[in-house]
Amino acid sequence: MKIAAISLHVRLAGLLFLMLCVAAAILFVDARHNARELAAMDIDSRLQQTAITLASASSGLLERFQNSGRLHDTRISGLIVDDSPGRSVNTPVFALRRNDGELVLRSIGFPEQLEPARPGFSRRTLDGQRWRIFSTPIDTADLIIQVAIDPVAERNRAEVFEKRLQQYLFWLFLALAIVGLLMLWRGLAPIRQLQRVLGQIDVHHPSPTGLSPAALPRELAGLVRVIDALLSRLGRVVERQRVFAAAANHEFRTPLAGCQSQVDFLRRTHDPSHREAALDRIDERITHMTHLAAQLQQLAEASQLGIDTRDVHLAPIVRQVIAMRHAQAHAKSVSLGATVLPDDIVVRGEPTLLQSLIDNLLGNAIEVAPMNTCVDVQLERQETSVWLRILDAGPGTRAHEERLFEPFFRVEKATPGTGLGLSIVHAVADAHGAEVWFDNTGPEHSVVVSWPTDNSASRGRGWQSGAL
Numbered sequence: 043m044k045i046a047a048i049s050l051h052v053r054l055a056g057l058l059f060l061m062l063c064v065a066a067a068i069l070f071v072d073a074r075h076n077a078r079e080l081a082a083m084d085i086d087s088r089l090q091q092t093a094i095t096l097a098s099a100s101s102g103l104l105e106r107f108q109n110s111g112r113l114h115d116t117r118i119s120g121l122i123v124d125d126s127p128g129r130s131v132n133t134p135v136f137a138l139r140r141n142d143g144e145l146v147l148r149s150i151g152f153p154e155q156l157e158p159a160r161p162g163f164s165r166r167t168l169d170g171q172r173w174r175i176f177s178t179p180i181d182t183a184d185l186i187i188q189v190a191i192d193p194v195a196e197r198n199r200a201e202v203f204e205k206r207l208q209q210y211l212f213w214l215f216l217a218l219a220i221v222g223l224l225m226l227w228r229g230l231a232p233i234r235q236l237q238r239v240l241g242q243i244d245v246h247h248p249s250p251t252g253l254s255p256a257a258l259p260r261e262l263a264g265l266v267r268v269i270d271a272l273l274s275r276l277g278r279v280v281e282r283q284r285v286f287a288a289a290a291n292h293e294f295r296t297p298l299a300g301c302q303s304q305v306d307f308l309r310r311t312h313d314p315s316h317r318e319a320a321l322d323r324i325d326e327r328i329t330h331m332t333h334l335a336a337q338l339q340q341l342a343e344a345s346q347l348g349i350d351t352r353d354v355h356l357a358p359i360v361r362q363v364i365a366m367r368h369a370q371a372h373a374k375s376v377s378l379g380a381t382v383l384p385d386d387i388v389v390r391g392e393p394t395l396l397q398s399l400i401d402n403l404l405g406n407a408i409e410v411a412p413m414n415t416c417v418d419v420q421l422e423r424q425e426t427s428v429w430l431r432i433l434d435a436g437p438g439t440r441a442h443e444e445r446l447f448e449p450f451f452r453v454e455k456a457t458p459g460t461g462l463g464l465s466i467v468h469a470v471a472d473a474h475g476a477e478v479w480f481d482n483t484g485p486e487h488s489v490v491v492s493w494p495t496d497n498s499a500s501r502g503r504g505w506q507s508g509a510l
Contacts, residue, residue: 050230050233051226051227051230054226054230055223055226058219058222058223058226059219062215062218062219062222065215066211066215069211070208070211073204073207073208073211074204076203076207077200077201077203077204077207078200080200080203081196081197081199081200081202081203082174082196082200084199084203085174085191085195085196085199086163086174086176088134088191089134089163089174089175089176089189089190089191090176090189092134092136092176092189093136093176093177093178093187093189094178096136096138096187096189097178097180097187132191132192132194132195132198132199133151133191133195134189134190134191135148135149135150135151135152135189135190135191135192136148136149136152136187136188136189136190137149137152137156137187137188137190138185138186138187138188139158139185139186139188140184140185140186141179141184141185141186143157143158146185151192152188152190153168153173153190155168156168156173156175156188156190158177158186158188159175159177159188160177161177161178161179161186162176162177162178163175163176164177166190171192171193172193173190173191173192173193174190174191174193174196175188175189175190176188176189176190177189229259232258232259232262233262235253236251236253236262236265236266236269239251239252239253240269243273246280247277247280248273248276248277248280249273249274249277250269250270250273250274251266251269251270251273253266253270255267294331297327297328297330297331298327298331300323300324300327301324301327301328304320304321304323304324304327305324307320308320308321350392351390351391351392351474352390352391352392353388353389353390354388354389354390354391354392354393354396355385355386355387355388356387356388356389356396356421356428356430357383357384357385357387357421358385359393359396359397359400360380360383360400360419360421360430361380361383362397363397363400363401363404364378364379364380364404364419366401367401367404367405367408370405370408371408371417374408374409374411374413375413375414376408376411376413376414376415376416376417377415377416377417378404378408378416378417379416379417379418379419380418380419380420380421381418381419381420382420382421382422383419383420383421384421384423387421387423387428389428389474389493390474390493391474391493392473392474395470395473395474396470396474398466398470399466399467399470399471399491400419400430402463402464402466402467403430403432403463403467403489403491404417404419404432405463406463406464406489407432407433407434407436407489408434410434410436410437410487411434411435411436412435412436415434415435416433416434416435417432417433417434418432418433418434419431419432420432420433424492426494426495427492427493427494427495428492428493428495429490429491429492430490430491430492431481431488431489431490432488432489433486433487433488434486434487434488435486435487436487437487446464446480467491471491474493475493475494476491476492476493476494477491477492478490478491478492
């Protein structure tokens, strides 16, 4: 079973989700580390504040217990800490020492085995647990206050901070995911708009989308320009095909109608001479249609998207076409020859199509050349190309150059032929990566076909000009 392709929305949403997951994993690990640091800072702040409070109350505290005669094992309450049996491990404990280290007073819970520590923050290990201690001297009483906290308190505090940070991160990433999905949906809106516009295009009359590239994202603007250019070309091709089909219909219908009328005439007449004349006209029209069908076949072959090419010597093909057209030239009293015809000029191409190109150009030149004039064929090697030039003394094509390659176009309706010759020439030239144009700048009219020297454009290019 064929699996449907994943939509662009889903792909980008998945990518966004993956990025958020990676970022969340990194930040959650960092949150644990930061939670420990925050817990340590919070514990140090509490120890320091407790020590400051005890230092300010140390005189009254000592006097109270000296009067009672209890300095070491007495339960202390009502000051900074609660030393009842239910004391929390998160509550700091403290001790007062003389400068020589002698223990003067300690709260219940303060490990008696903890050794004196230097002023400031330090850690002491007792029974495998690392106590956090803050020590500060009391200058007025020649004492040192030590405030410590159970190691479990640091872990508990770190867990609290970690849970808070994780909650913040969870809601943050949830908000980012929602905002990201909304932005993704909005960001892909131009693609959905383009999809709707393309879906509404009439396939029988294709036209540009009408979307303004300036109002679209830069990446999509380039795509819209390409699509608009493609639709414009497609519209021209469809219009040419429509005109071509109408013209082909007319070109076939006219001789067929003539044949039908001659058949009707044959059925009514019994005069042998009239019947012979009607048969001649029918044969003439059938010959015309056969020639038209042959040229349509040539145009179709030249218009295919891929042709097999090989190295072809042009001079032998030119000589062969000149020999084939000699009778036509002789009938019009036109001199036909080749003044410049090097034998070493080679192009990449398909020999039959190249022969058709040269034959159509030479036939047109002979047809338009006045009597007692010359039609000359020349092969020239330029710096980066090879030129085939056919010169004649005809009237030229300056007034009709834009339409000369249209199928069935003839300068004069009375001109013999099908009007497909130059369309075939254009299609064959384009399929071979060549260019064809008319040159009316000199004393003689000429048509030029130019092949690039390497002919790399001809390999498998096919016809793309949309002549049909």
